[in-house]
Amino acid sequence: MAEKDVIIGLEVHVQLNRLRSKLFCGCSTDYHASDPNTHTCPVCLGLPGTLPVVNRRAVEYAIRVALALNCDIQGETLFYRKNYYYPDLPKAFQITQYDFPLGLGGSILIKGEDGEEKKIRITRVHMEEDPGRLVHAGTIDRAKYSMVDYNRCGMSLLEVVTEPDLRSPKEARSFLDKLRNILEYLDVFDGDLEGAMRIDSNISLTGGERAEVKNISSHKGVEKALAYEITRQRSARRRGVAQVQETRHYDELRGITVSIRTKEEAHDYRYFPEPDLVPMRIADWVPKVEAELPELPDAKRERFVAQYAIADDHARSLTSEIRVANFYEVVAKRAPPRLAAVWIADVLKGELNYRDVTIDRFSSHQMVEILDMIEKGKITEKAAVEVIRTILDHSGDPSVVDPVAVVEAKGLARAEDDAVKAAVRAAVEESAQAVADYRAGNEKAINFIVGVVMKKTRGRADPGEANRLVKEALDGI
């Protein structure tokens, strides 16, 4: 529901995890399956005397994102130190951006609550390094000790800050889905990796102070966290308790937010320009990065509608994930594009979502074969769905790969006319009561007899065709 009095702004931390090395050292970013503290070096451990060196590719990726988000790229950009003590921060400062961030003033289009296209303004996009990760022995409040894993320390992060343009948790979720989609189009980000996207949110009700909700660890968690916080602020207002400016922590396990500090206790991070790095003139980099920018979701959607003559909703669905869009384009070259759009957007995506798997589980070749069988009338639509489900449910089983073989093995081929006619005759004979009801004027009784036909043909008969044949048989007697 659109909530007129809800004001939400997001600060999204995105790990540029498609980079091969960290932001300021040569350590590999491929740590997700590794033991703790195996992807570290003197630089990302902040050992005395070490110095950061900017990963130029990370800056290129960041420019790519800022351009895709329609930001103005600053001519010169520099890094600052944000000073604070925490065990996951081995230098006791984070190298980040402050004044002169990489990109300013962008926007993203999302589908708003009312179904209309809505522009969400982006305040800034800046680069920073990720801290390490604390692992508590037990829960955070009960743990006897905590351990630090510095594998993540020094990973390239982008912080994307929006204006307070979002009006509901659902809109926030749409924004994040769209952002993730764009990042994957740009090939700078893999949203499936742990810690890839982390969200802080500023949220208030009209006329009230805002709370900053930190530690939302996924784009999926954001709706729950924001819904809780809105309810909390509303009920406080009803009780006459004024919201104060504060920072709250989202406890994912309990699904609640907890106040951690008020404005008076705010940190003084003592930002100052990082003296170990020099300002970067990135204006000169922009033309090259811009020229190499891939087609983005909105442009692809428009092209799909124009090129394949498919519905806008289908085009939106197909382009909402780069892998699905690429899949569709391969299939559309070898099958009727409109049929392919319906089957991929409406059926296949639903089956994938239901199983929470990606489209990598299904091949374009399989899809083309299934569409071919539908088009030639070899299988019914119902059977086609069955084939898709069977393949997905037996992923990894080499004997369940070929759709034609699946149709054969499960006897899903559309029944020959003779077989259907025989089934109709038998069904009419067996269903004396239904026949009598039909003759007495109860038209609906025919459905029972069609059901028997379908049972006898094990679903291979086309229901419409069966209906016609049963009617013919009854009326002809």
Added chain:
Amino acid sequence: MLRELKEGLAAGASAEEVVSAIFEKIKRSRLNAYNCLSEESALERAKNFDKKPWGGLLAGVPIAIKSSISTKGIETNCSSRILSGYIPPYDAHVIERLKEEGAIIIGKTNMDEFAMGTSTETSCLGPTRNPWDTDRVPGGSSGGSAAAVAAGEAPAALGSDTGGSIRCPASFCGIVGIKPTYGLVSRYGLVSYANSLEQIGPLALTVEDAALVLDVIAGHDPRDSTSAEQDRVFLPHTERYLPSLTNGVKGLTLGVPEEYFGEGVDPEVEKAVWDAISKLEDLGAAWKMVSLPHTKYALAAYYIIAMSEASSNLARFDGLRYGLRLGADQDWHTTFSEIRAAGFGPEVKRRILLGTYALSAGYYGRYYLKALKVRTLIKEDFERALSAGGADLLVTPTMPFPAFKIGERIEDPLSLYMADVFTVPINLAGVPAISVPCGFAGGLPIGLQIIGRHFDEASILRAAKAYEDATPYHEAVPKEVV
């Protein structure tokens, strides 16, 4: 002198004997110049050299390293309790270079804690003594390196210079010290005190020795983003500065900044420096008075910038990953607070607190930003004085007075900070400077500071060498040499 040592080693003299003799001298010494010796590895390397000599600009030459420069496998404690026992797993860029050119690291020298001082008295391991008068300080913060070289406890040494930390002890101990142009020598591996100001540089007995060591350590390093790239591509085994030494001073114009003489300067120091200017004139240089009008703001700007950067740089020392640990751990906040309380000395704490204050919201603009603006003005002062048609080099006293007594100024930080008045502007401007011996006052050495344009170390060395050749001061030997 390094040349004689190298020639001797090349002719078959034993590196092991040279190194052993140095260790014996160090052990007999009362100077407290070292805070950690690498006797075993040094002797082993010397033995290997004797068995199968290698080449290089410093083949077989023993060298001492300031304790703020990271050495793989050798404790690097910055003379601070908080880093006691810290053994780096990597070598600084300059150490890699020294090793590549065949040098032998003999140990780490004493210093003011984290290079914060002008006297080497803030070391947690006690003060180093001046070999010319053991009741006096050797200068600082690279006091251990300077005292060791002056007393023959090391043929040459590396120091670091944030606001005079090479030139001051070179001046107080009667030797040569160079603060290179900011960006000439990689800082990779130098434990940061004030990143935007400091450089590693040589301390040596002669201009030629200092030039040779500078040849080894200068050059671009991609691991330091502030290391200069233009025309500095590192070429192994090349001598860039040594050949410039023979050019003499004919055709050079010296600028004498009026602000560096007069009030606060010891008359004997002032006289020695003017005598040096006359000597250089005799040798063919021209000279004229110049002005560096923003000099009076330099100390304030320097201390604000240095302390601000230091407050951030030193925040990482929490005892969690390396360094000092105390008893049983409590919660993280308590544990690191107690470690920092016990691990840092009073001067370091003072500078961290002042720097933290200067960077705080509401004060940043009033202090740090303003200091950066002053820094720009000071840089412009130097660029104007050293512009084409102006002076090629500037000559000044290095320190306003000779070495003071141990304990004389340590209780009065401001008077100690004032001692840096002629050295800090050079760091703020980023230009190179050398200190060479130019006389004595009451038996204590006096230093002449020669300042050049960015990356024009060659002209500085050329003038310093001409002056050295024409004067006897570098040949004098301190009392404490046993």
